[in-house]
Amino acid sequence: MDNVQDVLKDLTAAIDDLDRLVAGLDDEKWRAQTPAPGWSVADQIAHLTFIFDAAGTAASDPEAFKAMAAGAARDFDGAVNAALQPYRAMTREQVLARWRASAEASVAALAAVPAGQVVPWLVNPLPPAVLACAGHMEVFAHGQDIAGAVGVRPEPTDRLRHLAGFIALTRDFGYLSRGLTPPSEPFRFELTAPSGTRWEFGPADAAQKISGPALDLCLLATRRRHPDDLALVATGDEAARWLPIAQCYRGPSGEGRKPGQFAGTDATS
Numbered sequence: 001m002d003n004v005q006d007v008l009k010d011l012t013a014a015i016d017d018l019d020r021l022v023a024g025l026d027d028e029k030w031r032a033q034t035p036a037p038g039w040s041v042a043d044q045i046a047h048l049t050f051i052f053d054a055a056g057t058a059a060s061d062p063e064a065f066k067a068m069a070a071g072a073a074r075d076f077d078g079a080v081n082a083a084l085q086p087y088r089a090m091t092r093e094q095v096l097a098r099w100r101a102s103a104e105a106s107v108a109a110l111a112a113v114p115a116g117q118v119v120p121w122l123v124n125p126l127p128p129a130v131l132a133c134a135g136h137m138e139v140f141a142h143g144q145d146i147a148g149a150v151g152v153r154p155e156p157t158d159r160l161r162h163l164a165g166f167i168a169l170t171r172d173f174g175y176l177s178r179g180l181t182p183p184s185e186p187f188r189f190e191l192t193a194p195s196g197t198r199w200e201f202g203p204a205d206a207a208q209k210i211s212g213p214a215l216d217l218c219l220l221a222t223r224r225r226h227p228d229d230l231a232l233v234a235t236g237d238e239a240a241r242w243l244p245i246a247q248c249y250r251g252p253s254g255e256g257r258k259p260g261q262f263a264g265t266d267a268t269s
Contacts, residue, residue, distance in 0.1 A: 002162060004129035008107050010159040011132050014139045015103045017154065021146060022096065030092045034145040035224075035257060041149050042095060044142045046087035047080065049099045051138050055131055056106035058119045065120055072122070076251055106135070123250060133166040137248055141222035153265050156194040156215045164191055164214045167221040167248045168201035174221075174245035177253050183208070183238045191217060208236035210243070221248040228259040229266070 022030075022045060031040050039047070058065040072079035087095050110119070110128045118125035126134075140163055147154050168189050172182035188206035191199040191214040199214060210217065212232035219225035220232060220243065227243045234240040247253050 002129065002165070004113075004127070004132060005111065007129050007132040007136070007162050008111050010162060011135050011139070012107055013157075014136060014143075014159055015107075018139055018143045018146070019096075019100065021143070021150070021152070021154070025092075025150065027092060029150050032149045034149040035261065036145050037255065039145065041146050042087065042092065043084050044146050045095055045099050046084050048138060048142055049087070049095070049102045050080065050083040052099075052102040052106040052135070055119075055135060056102065056109040058121060058131070059106070059109035059113050059128060062120045069120070069122055076122070107132075130166070130169070133162045133169075136162045137166055137222060140218060141224055141249075144219070144222065144224040148262065148265065151265060158193050158195050158197065160194065160214050160218050161199055163218050163248075164189065164199055165201055167217060167246075170221075170248045171242070171246075173250055174242065174247045174253070177247060177251060178245060180245075185238065187239060187242070189217065208234075208239040208242075210234055210239055221246045223247055223254060223256040225262065226257050226259045229257075229262070 022041065025041065030042050033040055034044055036044070054065065054068065057068060087098070090098075110132055113119060113128040117128075119128055119131050121131060136159070140160070143154060168187070171187055175182040185208055186202050186206045188202040188204065188209040189200065190209060190211040191201075192212070193199055193214050210232055212230070216225070216230040216232050220227060220230055223246075227246075232243065234243050245253070
């Protein structure tokens with residue numbers, strides 16, 4: 001896992017990129033529906049605000065976070081959807097102001113966690129670097145939804161390394177969300193970064209291997225593209241089984257995306 005300050009520096013850059021994408025949207029595009037059923041662009045930013053509020057509270061006030069999480073644990077999806085409601089009455093400027101303040105406060109709170117200390121989270125306490133990598137996942141995934149709504153394709157950067165490592169760390173989530181037993185044998189991930197650099201995670205002698213573009217792995221495990229639309233290669237029966245169930249977040253997998261759903265955008269961007 002990378003140094004927490006490096007992860008947070010790159011997270012701030014990813015947040016800034018997303019902010020530039022949404023800052024210039026008119027009201028029609030702000031209310032446009034995204035590929036996530038029932039969620040507008042405004043809802044995506046509201047959700048990110050909710051998540052970053054939670055992360056900032058977990059890092060700065062663990063007891064307050066535990067009280068917050070206790071309610072969400074009973075019905076996490078319900079808590080997520082309920083959190084959207086107040087934002088739907090706000091103007092675009094008000095939501096963006098809340099999002100920017102939440103993101104900034106969350107990054108600052110994670111940066112201030114003493115070395116060696118973990119942060120409470122929804123299931124298990126996490127090192128701040130891991131929680132910051134989860135932040136990369138949130139910004140990437142919901143940024144993809146927003147980009148899909150407005151017809152653009154974000155330019156990938158080597159900041160994806162943090163998310164790729166997080167995906168390797170959370171390999172089991174796709175099994176667990178479906179009531180399946182994760183395999184005991186490890187996976188190897190051999191990835192090509194946007195810059196062309198090679199990234200490797202997992203033991204070199206692992207029989208189960210996923211190889212291909214790092215961007216494609218990130219799109220797969222956030223369930224923002226269908227496996228058929230990605231250039232990932234699975235070596236080994238278990239790796240092949242993992243591709244269609246991969247996800248790097250806890251809870252229900254959601255509907256995912258259909259084959260060819262983004263053919264026009266992906267081909268022309």
